[in-house]
Amino acid sequence: MSTLTMNKAATRLLIDNKAFLALTLLVIVSAALSDNFLTVDNILNVLRQSSINAIIAMGVTFVILTAGIDLSVGAVLALTGAFAGAMTASGLTPWIGVPGTVAAGAALGAIAGAFVAYGRIQAFIVTLVAMTILRGAALVFTDGRPISIGTTEAADLFWQLGGGYWLGVPIPIYLMFFVFILCWAVLHHTRFGRHVYAVGGGEKVARLSGINVNRIKISVYAISGACAALASVVLTARLGSAQPTAGTGYELDAIAAVVIGGTSLMGGRGRIFGTLVGALVIGVLNNALNIMGVSSYFQMIAKGAVILLAVLLDSRSTSS
């Protein structure tokens, strides 16, 4: 009897969440096509590889829930990664460096958000401009060269954030789940989360309901920036250096994860769990194609096709 209700719950989960269904199918197909896919090592590998995109995408989810868009996250990642690299190289402990980096990301996001909120410029334009400027800033800051984190004690500790393990599980995976739980709690259990949904559902309604719409808008871009900065820490730590052109195209992967996860680009509708699953869909796909030895050129085509399919599935189910 209990297995029956469990089965029911599982079916419900699959039906409610198209992205989850897609992920399950993808895992089954990958496991069938390759013996190497469903191994503990490879699963951990996929999760670790997905963590950076997942962390960024969860931040972008907040923005998209308000019917905005953030194209600047890849550039924010490059610039804040350079900050993190430089701070660590100077011997600054990550206990200060990492919060500092995240704060810098939040500040960069907040500036973009202020232009969206008070400047009444479309988010697409503001964040496109921010992307261009911050890419340039990252090149200026690094002088176009990678910044090595060095070999100090601080650098060793910092490196753990990208390359370390705890209980046999890579640290980035913990960070990903930590961000997920935090975002989930904020979105579904706080007034701020409700206000995010309300602003996306109808700005006029939100304003008349006593919501400080501008503050919400600035906050979501700040959250997006902070998440991108945290992702930059993971990336920089893992590589041992900050790359001036890091994160190119990451904004599109993040948006793809959000959309695969079922969040509406029109705002007001979506869930953070969907985004996490969406990022995993992209991660599993990349991994499976790699294992099967598909060339990276074809991988891009396959990835595009899967994103299209996932979104098609979602729009079919919501429109009927």
Place this chain on the structure above:
Amino acid sequence: MSAVSKDRWHSAEMPTPLMELRGIAKRFSGVTVLEGVDLSLYPGRVQALAGENGAGKSTLMKVLSGVHQADAGEIWLRGERVHFTAPRQAMDAGIAIIHQELNLIGGLSAGENIFLGREPRNRLGMVDWGRLYRQAGELLARLRQPIDPRTPVAGLSIGQQQMVEIARALSLDAEIIIMDEPTDSLTDIETEILEQVVIALREEGRSLVMITHRLPEIFRMCDSVAVLRDGQLVHDGPTTELNENELIRKMVGRELADRYPYEPPTLGQVMIEVERLSAPGVVDVSFSASAGEVLGFGGLMGAGRTEMAQAICGDTSIKAGEVRIRHMPVRFTSPRDALRAGLVYVPEDRKQAGLLLEHSVANNMSLAALPAFCGPLGVVRAGQEQAAVEHYIKAFHIKLQDMHQPIDTLSGGNQQKASLAKALMTEPEIVILDEPTRGVDVGAKREIYLLINELKRQGKCVLLISSEMPELLGLSDRIMVLANGRISGEFTRDDATQETIMTAAAHTNSATETVTS
């Protein structure tokens, strides 16, 4: 107008129906919405369709116009059986429907909207703008509308937009024109114009169907009235055969004892004073209202009442003048400030400004009052919130299956009650209600009136904006009338009559009209 329609007009004296619905049934996911409905439409007749919200009126019209397909029953048009599978087919067969939510593109001009998809072309295949605007102008002139067909629709009043929709129906040369709540968002003067348009269309031999909540209009404009109740036709006959109260009884299936349950006020202290307020669309408005009082605001559409409310609640900025609450001057820069000071505005436009349609009933109802349910770090205490929502659902008799269902699945009346509940959850002292019964059926209207009385009894100060004259007269303790953004009259309950208010509402308007024309 032409020989053809004249023939039709003559043949109407020996009535053969233009369109016949026989035994129409429709179910939505197992729920019967229509059952065994027969209805005949005749040329040169105006058929009213009455019934409470959810009675199936709109569904019936959607079946008639090809939006929905009937599960059972037949549709006959000009003696032939037809099956419409798409609105386009019904349109081609000469059936035009004007939906309650107007289907116009705001950025395009009136003329472009009228001929959308059917723009007249010149020899080169390009749009013949000259002809388009000339023809659009002629259609609007036939409706006696001084609208420039080049004006973007977004810049027109709702009444004018409605006329643009009617002009589009005329441009299609539709023989059957269905209007869903055409007068609901119109002022009395606009309604009068619509009435003349309806009479003219009827004389041309067209068949009209009007769905309306405003009962006097049924008797003024319609030849016969059909009543739907719970998806079944409970009455169909000439309007001369019954009076308003009998019609209501047929609609609700029970007696509505007293439509405007007025209670004399117990006045408390002065809650709000507005002095020489000027804001966009508002000029030099002054008034004051006390606790336990319902102050009504009458006027034509666009007279500045909504603009006044928006300025008072901080949604738009005040250019000059002062607002005092409990004698203390206030300067709200956003509705948020107003809410904190105990003033709440319930907007007229539920769909755009009042509710988040895709979101759940519960989330909508608690949205403005959320700070009251929050603990440290802004965490929402779900139990407290749910209890409050449940309390209001019960107290306001909001009919629903589940508080987590999307609010746009509720009927108009229940949405409006939820909208009121949302405002009252903030525990305000001053409540501005803007057209609180728009799009609401007779039964729910009365419930809203009782709620307004309850607010009065609780000592709240209610500012009631209403374009429905009997409602305004029936509920208000005092009435201010606005015209062109200014106060044009102030009446005590005893002085106020439909005539005195109309005169005040139209006074400055007609003055400016004669100046401009």
